[in-house]
Amino acid sequence: MDLLTELTILVLAAFVGFEVISKVPNTLHTPLMSATNAIHGIVLLGGLLLIGEATGFLDELLLVIAIAFGTINIVGGFLVTDRMLEMFKRRPEPRKAAEEPPAREAA
Amino acid sequence: MTFTASFLTDPDFIRVLYLAAFALFILGLHQLNHPRTARRGNMLAAVGMAIAVVATLLYPFVGDYLLIALGIAIGTAVGVPAARSVKMTAMPQMVALFNGVGGGAVALISFVEYRESLSFGFNPELETLIPILFAAIIGSISFWGSNIAFGKLQEILPGRPIQLPGQRFLNLALLAVAIGCAVIIAAGTESELLFIVILLSAAVLGNMFVLPIGGADMPVVISLLNAFTGLSAAAAGMALDNVALIVGGMLVGASGSILTRQMAEAMNRSIVNILAGGFGGVSVAAGAGDDGEAKPVRSTDASDVAIQLAYASKVVVAPGYGMAVAQAQHTVRELADELEKRGVRVDYAIHPVAGRMPGHMNVLLAEADVPYDHLKEMDEINPEFPQTDVALVIGANDVTNPAAREQADSPIYGMPILDVDKAGQVIVLKRSMNTGFAGIDNPLFYNENTALLFGDAKESVGSVLAEVKEL
Numbered sequence: 001m002d003l004l005t006e007l008t009i010l011v012l013a014a015f016v017g018f019e020v021i022s023k024v025p026n027t028l029h030t031p032l033m034s035a036t037n038a039i040h041g042i043v044l045l046g047g048l049l050l051i052g053e054a055t056g057f058l059d060e061l062l063l064v065i066a067i068a069f070g071t072i073n074i075v076g077g078f079l080v081t082d083r084m085l086e087m088f089k090r091r092p093e094p095r096k097a098a099e100e101p102p103a104r105e106a107a
Numbered sequence: 108m109t110f111t112a113s114f115l116t117d118p119d120f121i122r123v124l125y126l127a128a129f130a131l132f133i134l135g136l137h138q139l140n141h142p143r144t145a146r147r148g149n150m151l152a153a154v155g156m157a158i159a160v161v162a163t164l165l166y167p168f169v170g171d172y173l174l175i176a177l178g179i180a181i182g183t184a185v186g187v188p189a190a191r192s193v194k195m196t197a198m199p200q201m202v203a204l205f206n207g208v209g210g211g212a213v214a215l216i217s218f219v220e221y222r223e224s225l226s227f228g229f230n231p232e233l234e235t236l237i238p239i240l241f242a243a244i245i246g247s248i249s250f251w252g253s254n255i256a257f258g259k260l261q262e263i264l265p266g267r268p269i270q271l272p273g274q275r276f277l278n279l280a281l282l283a284v285a286i287g288c289a290v291i292i293a294a295g296t297e298s299e300l301l302f303i304v305i306l307l308s309a310a311v312l313g314n315m316f317v318l319p320i321g322g323a324d325m326p327v328v329i330s331l332l333n334a335f336t337g338l339s340a341a342a343a344g345m346a347l348d349n350v351a352l353i354v355g356g357m358l359v360g361a362s363g364s365i366l367t368r369q370m371a372e373a374m375n376r377s378i379v380n381i382l383a384g385g386f387g388g389v390s391v392a393a394g395a396g397d398d399g400e401a402k403p404v405r406s407t408d409a410s411d412v413a414i415q416l417a418y419a420s421k422v423v424v425a426p427g428y429g430m431a432v433a434q435a436q437h438t439v440r441e442l443a444d445e446l447e448k449r450g451v452r453v454d455y456a457i458h459p460v461a462g463r464m465p466g467h468m469n470v471l472l473a474e475a476d477v478p479y480d481h482l483k484e485m486d487e488i489n490p491e492f493p494q495t496d497v498a499l500v501i502g503a504n505d506v507t508n509p510a511a512r513e514q515a516d517s518p519i520y521g522m523p524i525l526d527v528d529k530a531g532q533v534i535v536l537k538r539s540m541n542t543g544f545a546g547i548d549n550p551l552f553y554n555e556n557t558a559l560l561f562g563d564a565k566e567s568v569g570s571v572l573a574e575v576k577e578l
Binding site for chain 1: 132133135136137139140141142143145146148149150152153156159160163164166168169170171174175177178179181182183185186187189190191193195198201202205206208209211212213215216218219220222223226234329330333336337339340341343344345347348349350351352353354355356357358359360361362363364365366457459464465466467469470473474476478479480482484
């Protein structure tokens with residue numbers, strides 16, 4: 001792919017990013033950050049692309065670490081975001097509030 | 108059979124899958140705009156990621172599946188339990204850690220990519236080389252910076268700013284070394300050693316740039332590091348000619364930049380000013396010791412607070428980092444429930460930079476089952492304070508400091524704050540007047556309509572709750 005095509009994609013992606021994010025309310029800033037955090041784990045693909053042609057122990061070792069890092073980033077990021085978002089609830093009738101708070105301390 | 112194989116491994120087919128992944132990323136991010144759809148949005152993005160990974164595995168030259176499986180297995184074994192077991196109060200450091208590993212992956216990948224081209228005996232072309240160098244520098248800064256941020260938030264490292272003499276000069280020098288070596292390589296020198304120097308100087312720079320940034324400035328730093336990792340991933344995509352990396356990385360780079368700007372604006376400070384460090388840690392929300400100078404403050408007790416709250420018609424809770432430290436969110440909610448049973452309307456005033464990461468308070472209160480429609484953003488709640496009977500400030504300091512409005516010489520002058528002082532009665536829950544860092548004095552504490560309830564936030568709220576139940 002030529003450089004200009006790549007730059008075009010880069011710039012358009014930046015604008016989409018700005019557009020989509022600028023409307024997110026404060027309430028959701030943490031989950032938003034942790035979800036985008038998971039998305040940059042996409043760097044895992046870089047490890048996948050390189051490892052087939054890597055030669056030598058050092059390169060392979062570094063790439064396995066990179067793949068592991070990328071996986072932690074993706075899997076951990078999406079899971080933790082889901083755990084957070086699961087908690088965001090709306091009470092149907094704000095005045096009716098009697099149930100015991102479920103002890104949601106992490107397992 | 109051959110037909111399917113060739114069809115599946117056709118680069119165009121893979122690109123189509125990537126396209127589907129992008130659509131899912133963007134839809135997912137879009138749905139994160141609202142709490143009702145946010146969870147589905149996150150899942151859509153995760154599905155998009157799965158598609159992107161599977162598509163990449165289809166490339167015929169991708170191999171060594173055993174090593175790939177090994178890396179993914181290790182990553183899953185570490186990531187899943189960590190994400191499952193982390194406590195909501197520890198979320199800022201978890202986000203920092205996940206961000207760090209992403210940056211680390213970028214740095215490693217750029218290093219291997221450079222070594223691979225050197226093994227053919229020459230530097231890659233500039234259009235590949237420049238992104239590699241950029242990814243190496245930013246990725247390495249992001250990895251080390253995030254680790255330091257993690258250390259600070261986890262309290263392995265002291266949260267207060269650590270500054271060396273001439274630190275700014277040193278940082279600039281490190282940056283100059285990294286960029287200088289990058290320019291030398293780009294100018295045609297083939298040297299693995301120089302590349303390692305780049306990685307190392309960026310690593311030290313990453314450490315140095317986060318170390319002096321303290322407590323209250325953490326939300327800015329975390330979102331900035333997030334943006335960095337995204338940008339470096341996009342650069343790695345340019346180097347590897349991979350659209351998925353470019354788009355995914357850039358979406359994060361853009362969103363992280365926006366969030367960073369919003370955080371900085373909420374503090375009325377420029378990003379450069381925050382990165383220069385020093386101020387943030389001093390202003391840490393946990394304590395604002397007055398240096399022994401005897402200005403009268405009115406302290407109160409739990410039963411008094413209970414009476415004021417129970418007979419109010421509108422109460423606004425302004426939480427800060429102190430609530431997170433004391434893990435008081437569940438008790439706070441119980442108190443609010445008890446008050447609501449008595450017909451008191453309880454809302455929460457959330458300052459954009461309360462806590463240690465963007466939206467920190469919202470997550471904690473959501474964990475305690477506080478419905479999100481009771482969490483009011485600053486602009487929404489400020490006009491309501493004059494009609495509020497009692498403002499209950501729990502472990503928040505700077506974000507309620509009227510000096511930001513009134514004293515032009517105050518370091519936080521101009522920062523938008525929660526106007527709690529305009530409520531009929533202000534009750535501030537604090538550990539004590541003189542623990543913590545010697546911070547900026549808060550005139551709120553000396554106001555006539557302010558009373559202070561000293562003690563651990565969780566215990567204080569607990570005893571107020573007990574008193575309210577007795578009424």
